[in-house]
Amino acid sequence: MCASGKYSSRGPALIPRMKTKHRIYYITLFSVVLLGLIATGMFQFWPHSIESTADWGLDRRSVHDAPLIRLPVANPIPERGDLSCRMHTCFDVYRCGYNPKNRIKVYIYPLQRFVDEVGVPISSTGLSREYNDLLSAISDSEFYTDDVTRACLFVPSIDVLNQNSLRIRETAQALAMLPRWDKGMNHLLFNMLPGGPPDYNTALDVPRDRALLAGGGFSTWTYRQGYDVSIPVYSPLSADVELPERQPGPRRYFILSSQTAIHREYRAELERLKEENGEALLLLDKCSNLSQGVASARKRCYKGQVFDYPQILQESSFCVVLRGARLGQATLSDVLQAGCVPVILADSYILPFSEVLDWKRASVVIPEEKLPEMYTILKSIPHRQVEEMQRQARWFWDAYFSSMKAIGMTTLQIINDRIYPYAARTYEQWNNPPLVKWSSVNSPLFLPLIPPRSPGFTAVVLTYDRIESLFRVITEISKVPSLAKLLVVWNNQNKSPPEDSLWPKIAAPLKVVRTKENKLSNRFFPYDEIETEAVLAIDDDIIMLTSDELQFGYEYFNYLYTYKMPGDIKNWVDAHMNCEDIAMNFLVANITGKAPIKVTPRKKFKCPECTAIDGLSLDQTHMVERSECINKFASVFGTMPLKVVEHRADPVLYKDDFPEKLKSFPNIGSL
Numbered sequence: 001m002c003a004s005g006k007y008s009s010r011g012p013a014l015i016p017r018m019k020t021k022h023r024i025y026y027i028t029l030f031s032v033v034l035l036g037l038i039a040t041g042m043f044q045f046w047p048h049s050i051e052s053t054a055d056w057g058l059d060r061r062s063v064h065d066a067p068l069i070r071l072p073v074a075n076p077i078p079e080r081g082d083l084s085c086r087m088h089t090c091f092d093v094y095r096c097g098y099n100p101k102n103r104i105k106v107y108i109y110p111l112q113r114f115v116d117e118v119g120v121p122i123s124s125t126g127l128s129r130e131y132n133d134l135l136s137a138i139s140d141s142e143f144y145t146d147d148v149t150r151a152c153l154f155v156p157s158i159d160v161l162n163q164n165s166l167r168i169r170e171t172a173q174a175l176a177m178l179p180r181w182d183k184g185m186n187h188l189l190f191n192m193l194p195g196g197p198p199d200y201n202t203a204l205d206v207p208r209d210r211a212l213l214a215g216g217g218f219s220t221w222t223y224r225q226g227y228d229v230s231i232p233v234y235s236p237l238s239a240d241v242e243l244p245e246r247q248p249g250p251r252r253y254f255i256l257s258s259q260t261a262i263h264r265e266y267r268a269e270l271e272r273l274k275e276e277n278g279e280a281l282l283l284l285d286k287c288s289n290l291s292q293g294v295a296s297a298r299k300r301c302y303k304g305q306v307f308d309y310p311q312i313l314q315e316s317s318f319c320v321v322l323r324g325a326r327l328g329q330a331t332l333s334d335v336l337q338a339g340c341v342p343v344i345l346a347d348s349y350i351l352p353f354s355e356v357l358d359w360k361r362a363s364v365v366i367p368e369e370k371l372p373e374m375y376t377i378l379k380s381i382p383h384r385q386v387e388e389m390q391r392q393a394r395w396f397w398d399a400y401f402s403s404m405k406a407i408g409m410t411t412l413q414i415i416n417d418r419i420y421p422y423a424a425r426t427y428e429q430w431n432n433p434p435l436v437k438w439s440s441v442n443s444p445l446f447l448p449l450i451p452p453r454s455p456g457f458t459a460v461v462l463t464y465d466r467i468e469s470l471f472r473v474i475t476e477i478s479k480v481p482s483l484a485k486l487l488v489v490w491n492n493q494n495k496s497p498p499e500d501s502l503w504p505k506i507a508a509p510l511k512v513v514r515t516k517e518n519k520l521s522n523r524f525f526p527y528d529e530i531e532t533e534a535v536l537a538i539d540d541d542i543i544m545l546t547s548d549e550l551q552f553g554y555e556y557f558n559y560l561y562t563y564k565m566p567g568d569i570k571n572w573v574d575a576h577m578n579c580e581d582i583a584m585n586f587l588v589a590n591i592t593g594k595a596p597i598k599v600t601p602r603k604k605f606k607c608p609e610c611t612a613i614d615g616l617s618l619d620q621t622h623m624v625e626r627s628e629c630i631n632k633f634a635s636v637f638g639t640m641p642l643k644v645v646e647h648r649a650d651p652v653l654y655k656d657d658f659p660e661k662l663k664s665f666p667n668i669g670s671l
Contacts, residue, residue: 066111073117075173078184078209086227087418090210092186096152102423104416106143106188107151108135114158114174122170123159130234130404131159134190137405143412153415154180154187162193163204172207184209188415190408192216192233193326200325214411217328218350225355226418229411232352232401233326235333237297237310239403245394246314246339248387253282255378256316256340258300258309259331260286261324266345269371270320277375282316284309313338317386318364318378323349336362336397341389343378345371353400355414356430362392395433456484457534462523464492470540471504477538478506484532488512489522519574524561524584561587567636572629579629586633589641 082090096104114122138144138155145151158174160166175181189208194217195201203215203222215223216233223230254277257270267283274281284300284307300309313319319335323346332352335342342363344351351359359365364381366374381389400410417424459477463470470488477483486508490497497512511529515522523537535556561570561584573580634640 066113068113068115069174069177070119071114071116071122071170071173071177076176077169077172078176078181078207080207081203081213082210083222083224085210085224090185090227091212093419095186096419101142102416102420103142104152104412104419105145105147105150106138106141106153106155106412107145107148108139108155109157109178111157114170114177116167116170120167122167122174123165125159125162125165127157127159128161128165130192130236131161131190133404134408137403137408138412141409141412143409143416148180152186152419153412154178156187156189160189160191160204160206163191163196163206164193166206168206175206175208175211181209184211187211188214188411190214190231190411192231192328195326197325202327212415215328216352217326219327219348220350221348223350229414230350230352230354231407231411232333233328233330234401234404234407235330235337237330237334238337238401241298241310243310243314243337248339248390250383251315251317251340253316254280255318255320255343255375256282256284256313257320257322258284258313258334259320259322259324259329260284260300262322263324266322266368266371273372273375281375282312284312310334310338313340316340317390318343320345320374322346323368328352333397333401336393336401339390339394341386341393343374345374353410353414356417356425356427357396357400358427358431361431362389362396364389391433392431399433454484454531456482456532457536458485458487458530458532459483459536459538460487460489460523460527460530461538461540462489462491462520463540464518465495466540467498473538473540473542474504474506474510476546477536478504478508483508485529486510487527487529489525490514491518491522493518520577520580521562521570521574523580526562560591569633569636572632576625576629578625579633582626582629583633586637586641590637590639 085091087093099105111127113126116122135155135157143153156175156178158171160171175184175187178187181187187208187210189204189206189211191204191213192215194204194215196205201222202217202219204213212228213224214229214231216231218228218230255273262270270281270283274283282302284302287296287299287301287306289301289304290296290299290306298309300307300312313335317340319331319338319340319342321329321332321335321342321344323329327346327349329346332342332344344363344365345368347368351357351363351365364378366377370377400406413425459480461470461473461477474486474488477486486506488497488510490512493514493516497514503510513527513529523539533556565583565587569583569586573583
């Protein structure tokens, strides 16, 4: 007896086979379940922390979704704030460590809602739009990290921009509860409106331990130089009003005052200036007769005449920025945006980002007691300088004031420069608009970067036939510890240099180079014998310098002088045998944008061998030509790169009453 059934090549079909569509369905379902189990296991055992998973995307951040944190009354309160804090005492730079990009990493705490024991929030406004924009900018920047263990700087999500909206004690308790607070070490707080009535302190009143403060109203009494960062008071009009950039030049009004909450004594003085100078000064105030629905913040009035604000600021060359109840005023931002030169009268005010910005190029700061003399002071400024200041004011706003992002990024960059000073931005990068390019010669930053073959510096002495004076110079230079080699450029083709046995015996190598032509530019030629990065170029009659003074400073620009000097300047110098030092100063100033170094003739020039015959500087036409060459060089460069500057560089303990043996350079200025 045989059982009936079907057989296949694989054997008997003991189980009925599924239809194709059902098989695909169950395979897909099984795969989904398996992947889900694998993913669950991975997330269960993958190392992570709550702190490092905060998402600071703008669309996901909401105060209402944040966890609620209750603050017990007995919670600790941080210390008031250590005024002695500096980066080396209250900041742990070892958290930042070394990284190839020389960039600090900033961690933002997850958003939380802090309330007291009865449920009242610590802030009446919660998270403001401005602070939300600031945190978003940081989270989108290269500074940001979501890994708390890699962070160098910590930014709380607690909004303290406006002290008026805060409960001081409870806000301080909330800060102390942050997981990594550690007495505020490496924490950064942003505050623009500090203090409150009646005293209006110039720094945030919230106790904050050692935390850094980016504050918008610092005075010299509350600002911890090199630790805190002075920031501007952001103007909401920056986001609402677009002012097109206006070309620098004369404006309809010479001086304009637009602030509405000026102290009555200051307003009385401004009214007196208005009476004396008429239409040159426009004194605006708040409007009292506006139609319903018109925003008063966008209007200013003078005797019933209504002006649009801040647009009216573009109609004046200078705009007054007076202190109010607080030192920091949002008016400063409005004025800069208008390209109007701010005239700042706020004694002891630390200007925004003054650690890196040169405010002399964009503003006029006048002591409050000098307000009656304001018109006369401003009239003394040349028109060309006013135009440069107008241009610089607008650029300051574009680069550093225009948004909460600009303010936040500038603050972090300043802190970054402190931690990585060798990679810090230069004065020119902070203060020169990117459109300003130093023409005619290439920056040495773009020349091939090769290490020097020898440390120290090479002294290049240009000489003709003043042997006694030359030997005295060689003897003095040889005493300088950093001297690597001494190169004598013999510029006399009609006379041979002295025999080897007659030269001074010095420790450093001495080489004599004979030139083919008697040219002053030979002193700046990049000779193959020069193996150091730094070169001291000196004449054979400069016998009044001491070895300490020579050790104190030197620099190298020979290559550019020889091969990159614009126009016919080098040929002009060689033909006239004059002005090679001025040409070098033009070159260096044009490249770097910095003022040249001028040594005041404090010492009496001594050269007993020099006569009117062999001394170029003793010729009566010498100084006349030097005046002519300045005009000549300025025309070739197409600009006047030389700048007026007052600066004195003295070594440590130079004038202090200390024993000479304790001073690094005891012999400066002794002759």
